[in-house]
Amino acid sequence: MTTEELYTKLTPIFRDVFDDESLAPHPAMTAAEVESWDSLSNIRLIVDIEQRFKIHFTTAEITGLANVGELVAVIERKLVG
Amino acid sequence: MQTGRALGWKDLAVGMKVQASFSVEARDMREFALASGDNSRIHRDAQFAQRNGFADRVVYGALQVAQLSYVVGMLLPGDLGLAAAWQISFRSPLYIGEQAELNAEVTHLSEATRIVSLKFSILVGERTIATGSAQSKLLDDVDMSSDSANVHE
Numbered sequence: 001m002t003t004e005e006l007y008t009k010l011t012p013i014f015r016d017v018f019d020d021e022s023l024a025p026h027p028a029m030t031a032a033e034v035e036s037w038d039s040l041s042n043i044r045l046i047v048d049i050e051q052r053f054k055i056h057f058t059t060a061e062i063t064g065l066a067n068v069g070e071l072v073a074v075i076e077r078k079l080v081g
Numbered sequence: 082m083q084t085g086r087a088l089g090w091k092d093l094a095v096g097m098k099v100q101a102s103f104s105v106e107a108r109d110m111r112e113f114a115l116a117s118g119d120n121s122r123i124h125r126d127a128q129f130a131q132r133n134g135f136a137d138r139v140v141y142g143a144l145q146v147a148q149l150s151y152v153v154g155m156l157l158p159g160d161l162g163l164a165a166a167w168q169i170s171f172r173s174p175l176y177i178g179e180q181a182e183l184n185a186e187v188t189h190l191s192e193a194t195r196i197v198s199l200k201f202s203i204l205v206g207e208r209t210i211a212t213g214s215a216q217s218k219l220l221d222d223v224d225m226s227s228d229s230a231n232v233h234e
Contacts, residue, residue: 043194046193047191047194050193051198056192058192
């Protein structure tokens with residue numbers, strides 16, 4: 001799966017979790033840019049990604065992520081491994 | 082009042098199942114109408130329900146959700162859970178006095194977020210009444226009294 005395909009698959013997850021049909025995740029996107037991105041929606045985002053891609057994150061992997069690009073990099077590592 | 086079983090993270094596994102039997106009685110309907118303020122005809126008027134193709138007045142969907150609350154709060158994950166998301170689809174009506182079973186199964190465990198995901202169904206015999214999913218966050222079993230004791234040791 002290319003990075004571009006990954007963003008395409010992430011888009012409906014982001015739109016559903018944050019209830020915003022115009023949302024288009026991009027590498028530089030941060031939680032501060034998305035009004036409804038709080039701790040609870042962040043949990044839902046992580047769980048929905050785990051279920052969609054059949055992967056499991058560790059706490060260390062999702063702690064301190066600076067932006068969506070870093071999250072995508074973690075997902076890519078999981079999918080390759 | 083009884084408290085739920087306190088399952089820890091290591092006690093949980095994908096595929097774990099629980100089952101709870103219940104029936105909704107006329108008194109439950111009356112009490113829910115009072116508590117919620119929902120006194121709509123499909124729930125109070127049997128003749129109205131029958132004229133619209135139902136066998137009898139229909140049990141409030143929220144009283145089925147109440148059983149989901151029992152299952153996640155008392156059984157799986159139980160006492161340490163915090164409800165994070167519930168989704169339910171009503172498939173066919175439940176009637177007063179019918180013996181129903183709620184079956185729930187763990188479908189996903191997210192260790193990073195400590196979220197337990199379940200799918201569930203409510204059945205009366207072979208008839209599916211409702212299906213859905215639920216997510217609970219498993220909280221820590223923090224014992225404040227022992228923490229305080231340690232501070233003073």
